[in-house]
Amino acid sequence: MSDSAIAMERTRPNIDLADHAVTLIIVCLVGLVMNTVGPAIPLADGFVGMVVIYLITMVGLLLTRFAPFYLPSVAWISLVGIVATLPWTPGSEWIVAQAKSVNFLALATPALAYAGFAIAKKEIEVAKHSGWKLALVACLVFLGTYAGSVLVAELILRLQGA
Amino acid sequence: MNALRGQLELWRLHLAVIVLGAIAELIGIQKISFGIGAILLLPLLYAFVMSAVLNPNVVPALGKFIRQKEVKAASPLIVIAIMPFIAKFGTTIGPAIETIIEAGPALLLQELGNLGTIVLAFPLAVWGLKMGREAIGATFSIAREPNLAIIADRYTLKSPEGTGVMGVYVIGTLFGTFIFAILASLFASSDLFDPRALAMACGIGSGSMMAACTGALTEVVPTMKDEILALAGASNLLTYATGLYAGLFIALPIVEKLYNATAGKNDLANASKKEA
Structure with a gap:
C-alpha cells in the first residue's frame, strides 16, 4: 500500500478501506463462530468483544492509510490495541474486559484455515x-x-x- | 457493495473455513506426552492440515469443492484474517504495560537473539551440507516477507540466494506453525527457562507462528497466560519494527562475510559469473 495511491483520495475510489471493512466483518464473524465453538465463550459476550476487536482493527487500518508516516497495518493495529487498553486511557478497563471474551487462539484458527486453502x-x-x-x-x-x-x-x- | 458481492461469491471458501475451523475447535488442544516433555497440538494446526488436504494443489483428487478461484482468493484473506488476531494481541499488551517496561531490556536485547539462526543453521548448511550461496539466503533470517524483500532487492529471487530464502520461506509457510508449536512445547516442558523468556522469543514477526508458539506456552503455563500473551505480542511488534533493519544491516552482512571468508573462497569465481 503506497502513500501516493492513498493521497489521491477521490481519483482512486477508496476500494481498500471499504473492501477491508466488509471483508473484516466476514472474517470476524468466522472468528466469532470459532470463539463460540472452541473456548465456549457465550455468544453475546463474544459478539461484543469481537465488535471491539473489529473497531480496533479498523482504526488501525485508517491510520495505515491516513497517518502522516507509513507503518505496516499490523503495526498500526497493534499500536491501537495497546493504546486503547493502557491503564491511563479513559475507558480502557471496559475495552480490556470485552476483549477478554475473545480467545486469541480462536482467532488464529480461521487464519490458518485460509492459509491451508491458499497453498499455491x-x-x-x-x-x-x-x-x-x-x-x-x-x-x-x-x-x-x-x-x-x-x-x-x-x-x-x-x-x-x- | 462490490466488496460484499465479491466475498459472497467466495461462499465456498468461507463456508469451508467455518466448517473445518469448527471441527478443529471441537477437537481442541491435545497433549502428547513422552519422556522428555510434551507436544501440544492446537486447533490452528488441524485447521491448516484439513484445509491443505482439501486444497486442489495439495491433493488434486480431493480438490472438488475448493477450486483455483478460491485458492487465489484465500491468499489475501490470510492477511485480513490475521488482523483481528493482531488487534487482540494489542489489547493484552496495554494492561500489562508495567510488565513490559520491567522486562524492557530483555525484550529489546532478545531481538538480537534472532541471529541465533546464523550460529546454528549457517555452519550446518555450508560445512555440513556443502550448500553454495543458497546458504546465505537460507540462514540469515527466519525468511518472512520483509526478509524475502531484502534478498529480492539485493540478489533477486531467481539467484542462488533467492532460492535459499524462498525454500525456507515456503517451508515456514507450510510447517512453521508446527515447528513453533513443537519448539515452544519442548522448551516449556523442559522447565529450564523463565516462561517470560520463552514468551518473548515467540515474537518473530509472523502472526501464525506466534499463535502456535504462545498457544503451546499458555497451555503449559496457564497461570501466566496474560503475561505470556503481552510479552509475545510486544516482542512480535518489536520484530515488525526492527526485523527488516536487523536483517539488512546486521544479519545479511554477517552471513555474507562468513560465506565469502570461508566457503565462498572456492566458488568465488563461479558465483561472480552467476551473478553477472
Whole structure:
C-alpha cells in the first residue's frame, strides 16, 4: 500500500478501506463462530468483544492509510490495541474486559484455515524442489532463531534478578 | 457493495473455513506426552492440515469443492484474517504495560537473539551440507516477507540466494506453525527457562507462528497466560519494527562475510559469473 495511491483520495475510489471493512466483518464473524465453538465463550459476550476487536482493527487500518508516516497495518493495529487498553486511557478497563471474551487462539484458527486453502502450486513445487537439505536447514533456522532469543532473554532476566 | 458481492461469491471458501475451523475447535488442544516433555497440538494446526488436504494443489483428487478461484482468493484473506488476531494481541499488551517496561531490556536485547539462526543453521548448511550461496539466503533470517524483500532487492529471487530464502520461506509457510508449536512445547516442558523468556522469543514477526508458539506456552503455563500473551505480542511488534533493519544491516552482512571468508573462497569465481 503506497502513500501516493492513498493521497489521491477521490481519483482512486477508496476500494481498500471499504473492501477491508466488509471483508473484516466476514472474517470476524468466522472468528466469532470459532470463539463460540472452541473456548465456549457465550455468544453475546463474544459478539461484543469481537465488535471491539473489529473497531480496533479498523482504526488501525485508517491510520495505515491516513497517518502522516507509513507503518505496516499490523503495526498500526497493534499500536491501537495497546493504546486503547493502557491503564491511563479513559475507558480502557471496559475495552480490556470485552476483549477478554475473545480467545486469541480462536482467532488464529480461521487464519490458518485460509492459509491451508491458499497453498499455491508454486509453493508445492518450491518445497519439492528445495529438497531435504533446505528443509533441514530451515528447521535449524527456526530452532536457532527461537533458542537464540530465549537464551538472551533468560540471561538478561537473570542479570536483572527480576 | 462490490466488496460484499465479491466475498459472497467466495461462499465456498468461507463456508469451508467455518466448517473445518469448527471441527478443529471441537477437537481442541491435545497433549502428547513422552519422556522428555510434551507436544501440544492446537486447533490452528488441524485447521491448516484439513484445509491443505482439501486444497486442489495439495491433493488434486480431493480438490472438488475448493477450486483455483478460491485458492487465489484465500491468499489475501490470510492477511485480513490475521488482523483481528493482531488487534487482540494489542489489547493484552496495554494492561500489562508495567510488565513490559520491567522486562524492557530483555525484550529489546532478545531481538538480537534472532541471529541465533546464523550460529546454528549457517555452519550446518555450508560445512555440513556443502550448500553454495543458497546458504546465505537460507540462514540469515527466519525468511518472512520483509526478509524475502531484502534478498529480492539485493540478489533477486531467481539467484542462488533467492532460492535459499524462498525454500525456507515456503517451508515456514507450510510447517512453521508446527515447528513453533513443537519448539515452544519442548522448551516449556523442559522447565529450564523463565516462561517470560520463552514468551518473548515467540515474537518473530509472523502472526501464525506466534499463535502456535504462545498457544503451546499458555497451555503449559496457564497461570501466566496474560503475561505470556503481552510479552509475545510486544516482542512480535518489536520484530515488525526492527526485523527488516536487523536483517539488512546486521544479519545479511554477517552471513555474507562468513560465506565469502570461508566457503565462498572456492566458488568465488563461479558465483561472480552467476551473478553477472
